[in-house]
Amino acid sequence: MVEYDVVIIGAGSVGVPTALATAHDGLKTLVIDSLPSVAQADNKHAIGGIRATHSHKGKIWLCQRSIEIFSSWEDKFGDDIWWSQGGYTFLAFTNEHENLLKDTVELQKSYGLNINYVDTEKIKEIIPGINNNGLLGGTYSPEDGNASPLLSLHSFFRRSKDLGAKYHFNEKVIDILTKNNRVINIKTTKGKYKTQSIINAAGAHAKDIGNMVGIDTPVEPESHEAGITEPVKNFFTPMIVDIRPCSDPKFGNSKNYYFYQNKEGKIIFCITPDPNILGTDRTETSSFLPQISKRMIQLLPRLRNIKVRRTWRGLYPMTPDGNPIVGEVNEIEGYINAVGMCGQGFMLGPGLGELLSRISTEKTTSMDKEILETLSYTRDFGVEEELK
Numbered sequence: 001m002v003e004y005d006v007v008i009i010g011a012g013s014v015g016v017p018t019a020l021a022t023a024h025d026g027l028k029t030l031v032i033d034s035l036p037s038v039a040q041a042d043n044k045h046a047i048g049g050i051r052a053t054h055s056h057k058g059k060i061w062l063c064q065r066s067i068e069i070f071s072s073w074e075d076k077f078g079d080d081i082w083w084s085q086g087g088y089t090f091l092a093f094t095n096e097h098e099n100l101l102k103d104t105v106e107l108q109k110s111y112g113l114n115i116n117y118v119d120t121e122k123i124k125e126i127i128p129g130i131n132n133n134g135l136l137g138g139t140y141s142p143e144d145g146n147a148s149p150l151l152s153l154h155s156f157f158r159r160s161k162d163l164g165a166k167y168h169f170n171e172k173v174i175d176i177l178t179k180n181n182r183v184i185n186i187k188t189t190k191g192k193y194k195t196q197s198i199i200n201a202a203g204a205h206a207k208d209i210g211n212m213v214g215i216d217t218p219v220e221p222e223s224h225e226a227g228i229t230e231p232v233k234n235f236f237t238p239m240i241v242d243i244r245p246c247s248d249p250k251f252g253n254s255k256n257y258y259f260y261q262n263k264e265g266k267i268i269f270c271i272t273p274d275p276n277i278l279g280t281d282r283t284e285t286s287s288f289l290p291q292i293s294k295r296m297i298q299l300l301p302r303l304r305n306i307k308v309r310r311t312w313r314g315l316y317p318m319t320p321d322g323n324p325i326v327g328e329v330n331e332i333e334g335y336i337n338a339v340g341m342c343g344q345g346f347m348l349g350p351g352l353g354e355l356l357s358r359i360s361t362e363k364t365t366s367m368d369k370e371i372l373e374t375l376s377y378t379r380d381f382g383v384e385e386e387l388k
């Protein structure tokens with residue numbers, strides 16, 4: 001039986017950058033995925049937003065490192081992953097949202113993040129043509145950005161293979177074997193591999209993997225839709241986040257929506273339905289496009305004639321508090337969680353991959369330990385992050 005230092009379940013937003021880090025750190029690495037190639041589950045459904053401006057310490061630190069990796073990738077390795085440092089802006093149209101954003105900015109600044117609450121004039125400058133009726137201002141964080149999820153993952157994949165990582169596609173993990181509460185083997189539809197370390201990066205299916213070792217994994221898939229337009233001349237750079245809830249008797253209610261213009265000039269957009277839609281349905285609906293286009297055109301009227309090329313639906317692997325579950329577990333030695341990425345797995349992936357490798361090589365720093373505490377599977381899941 002072939003032996004690996006670490007076996008990663010899932011070649012997605014988390015699994016691939018993790019393999020990159022473990023192979024880089026000299027671990028004999030195997031990644032197993034049931035799908036035919038890399039990034040074919042929810043990584044390819046992500047719209048590509050990358051920000052460090054969270055209000056959760058662990059996610060801030062992980063995404064700061066991710067941004068360093070995304071932003072220097074092309075210079076270091078020559079592949080254009082469409083990284084663009086266009087920033088993020090969250091808009092305030094009510095006093096309640098203005099106060100919430102101002103409070104969050106203070107907290108974010110205390111972590112050294114480059115973010116400010118700016119006035120309407122500044123928002124009009126960064127979003128030319130915005131309908132500023134009722135607009136009070138918003139946040140602006142110029143160091144956040146976006147990149148192509150598929151180009152990024154394919155480039156990380158190639159680099160990880162150059163460093164020695166092995167990938168097995170079309171192969172499903174069906175069991176994890178343990179002895180004396182320690183991982184010893186992993187069983188798939190095609191064979192068995194010997195390993196003392198397994199990383200669960202199975203995205204929407206994380207719970208099934210947890211069940212194999214009797215670990216309760218509170219990750220439930222949730223359906224989210226997105227779309228992309230034809231390309232037009234680039235006219236704004238940030239990810240625009242409109243946090244106003246909206247009730248729409250015809251197409252359904254929504255909590256917020258967000259969109260940006262990518263390097264090719266295409267507008268990519270996404271909405272958060274209200275209530276959330278639990279389940280694994282990836283079939284796009286006919287209500288999504290009229291629902292979101294109404295909101296987007298109301299905010300940015302110059303989008304009214306743009307053509308939408310396609311829409312799609314994917315899954316957020318959600319946890320009860322909207323934050324990932326990462327780290328070792330007390331019950332089984334050699335089993336590591338990297339699950340519950342919610343709507344942020346693409347942006348967390350590179351920073352998280354390095355942290356997971358430091359866990360596997362027993363080189364965690366004091367900062368890692370602080371991050372892991374905030375993402376522990378034994379934490380109190382009752383507290384949700386503001387603006388998650």
Ligand SMILES: Cc1cc2nc3c(=O)[nH]c(=O)nc-3n(C[C@H](O)[C@H](O)[C@H](O)COP(=O)(O)OP(=O)(O)OC[C@H]3O[C@@H](n4cnc5c(N)ncnc54)[C@H](O)[C@@H]3O)c2cc1C
Nearest residue numbers: 010012013014034042043047049173203314344345346347
């Ligand atoms: C519409 C939409 C927009 C989004 N926008 C963004 C965004 O702008 N920025 C952002 O950061 N995130 C975004 N996300 C969220 C992001 O896509 C997810 O958080 C992320 O892809 C989850 O990463 P993952 O590695 O956990 O899962 P995945 O990327 O889904 O990878 C999991 C892999 O595990 C494999 N697997 C599962 N079970 C098994 C098994 N038993 N055996 C073998 N393989 C298995 C699957 O086949 C899959 O390839 C968005 C998501 C959606 C749906």
